[in-house]
Amino acid sequence: MDAPYLILKKEIFSLFESEAKRLGCQYTVEDIENSISQSKGIGDISSSIAFRFAKKIGRRSEDVAAEIVAHIKAPELVKSITADNGFVNFHLKRERFSSETIEYVLKRGYEDSASSVGGRSRVVVEYVSVNPVHPWHVGHLRNALIGDSLSNIYQACGYEVVRENYLDDLGLQAAEALWGLMNLKRLGVSIDPTKKFDHMLGEIYVKTNKSIETDSGIMEEIRKTNRLMENDETAERKTLEGSMIFEYLKAERETASSFGIYQDIIVRESDIIHFKLFDKAIEQLKAKGIAKLYTEGKYSGCIAMDLGSIGSAGTLTGLKETVKVLVRSDGTPNYAAKDIAYHMWKLGIIKDDVLFSTLVPKQKNGKPLYISGKGGKEMGFGGADVAISVIDSQQNFEQQVVKGAIEALHEGKTKEIKHLAYEVVELEGSKLSGRKGTWIGYTADDLLNEAKSRALKLISQHEGLGEDEKEQIAKAVGIAAIKFTFLKISPEKKIIFSWDAALTFDGDSGPYCQYTYARASRVIEKSGIRAFDRLPMINAVPEEAFGLIKLLALYGEIVEKACRECRPNIIADYLIDLSTSFSTFYENVQILKKEGSERDWFLSLVFAFRKVLGRSLALLGIDSIEKM
């Protein structure tokens, strides 16, 4: 059952469709669909359809609008239709539209999903994927929040979502951190058991990088470490697995969970090799002529792709060099090759034979966390329909290469690969660098602690709250402030990090939305009503209430748009609109002073509002709180 607003739009659509036929006017579905929206001017729902028709049949738009208005019969929920300045405007039967929308929200709508566009198809969202050598800093946090929120949005649209984290456990940075960990004395570092492991490892990693600058011999040792750690039986391997990676993951998951972020699977880069994904990928690429072994010239001995022949988008043209190496002349695969193989697995172009075992049996969201590795079992995580990677825009080129290779391989086009490219977070005057250690003092953990203490300061003035309660509220509010600030900004916009901006509780902020939720909850609590058996009726819906109702009606459309465009900031904007609109309603209608069924009706609107606001907040990973 669709929402009343959606049904109405469909009715209007078919009215226009028959008008087009009557006028003898060629049209496309998009022509009509895109013309209909909530009105910014006269009426409630508006259409610019007359302009489009007029153009095609060579008449004045005002005349066409007037003629359309004269011919069409108003749908059930429409009181009147007018033609104004060439627009066709629908004026709703406020009371019926309002009551039906509230009823829809309360009884049926938005229960599990905003829409069913996903049709249960599978989407794997890759996010965070931090090198396991330092803690999350505010830049990684942006990635994590976008990925988490996007996953929620996809889920709300009826997709089955796998939240996935790619772990770079091979390669030089891992070797550097490992070398540092195995040479603490030379670095002059001692283990501080009270410190979180990721923070400690990060500092070791920074120190290792500093000492490379002064002692050139160290780099040679690190290269050796790198080679040794890839062999199963070495001490390096054992330390890497036992003392570094798993300790790191423990610490990292602690950070993730403190932000309410829970993923489903961790895939280790080393397993791309172990489970032969890489071999199969190269085999297929070679078989289809996408990659080949170069036997002469500067790439002699390498397996490589010629980008000139695969680039569907214009981004792979005009390169300084069109050859993209996948396998080095020493026989080892590079990052791009592994990423292509990995995506082939994600999308089922390589059949599912990666094994997984349980890392965390039950996370706080109630679901387990699995990690790839030998000794696990097959879990069927591969073979998704859509693969989305949340990766910063510096890797655009690399992602284009992966996309190009996948599209060249998979001509059927039933599989989709998307790169959600977001801009990086910088500090004022400097960049965040894992290697240089500019992140120190700007970790996700630091940010959360600061947020909690600022929120606590504000809350501490409130009387009638217990200490535990204050702590809990402070945490929820602090997290809301952080998440909202990061998510309300479009992904393609660079963020210059500032404590005050990240932790604002004023204005367009997460806490403002939570506050509005709490206000609604207080009204409901004071009313003593828990639910409605039958929805009450009302004689006249005031303007302020109607504005809010029209916003509630948009929920499904908004979520779908955020999903289609991979832009959580659309939800953030909607949240602000909702909250502001509720505040206007709340200030203008003294709900609890009303009587009888009118009072109940307004209360039912508060219930509906609270439900939609709560769901929208949840899409950004923000908790609704009853009191603050």
Added chain:
RNA sequence: GGGCCCAUAGCUCAGCUUGGAUAGAGCGACAGCCUUCUAUAUUGAAAAAGAAGAUAGCUGAAGGUCGCGGGUUCAAAUCCCGCUGGGCCCGCCA
């Protein structure tokens, strides 16, 4: 040489895919809603005025060559072309 992204109010940003009616928020600054204080004139009170304060809320008003120049269109912040400024990228690194 080429590709991608950004440019909208003093600041931070929505809006741009799908062209449509008067380009929207927040912050800041301004005026109020709330609190307190202030007159050696006979006393008290109120109003008004002034000062200070608080402020997760509200109201009002102010603030714009939508980077620049062309083009398409009945209609351009939105689409196309060309510029300017800023960021990122084009490795047998990851």
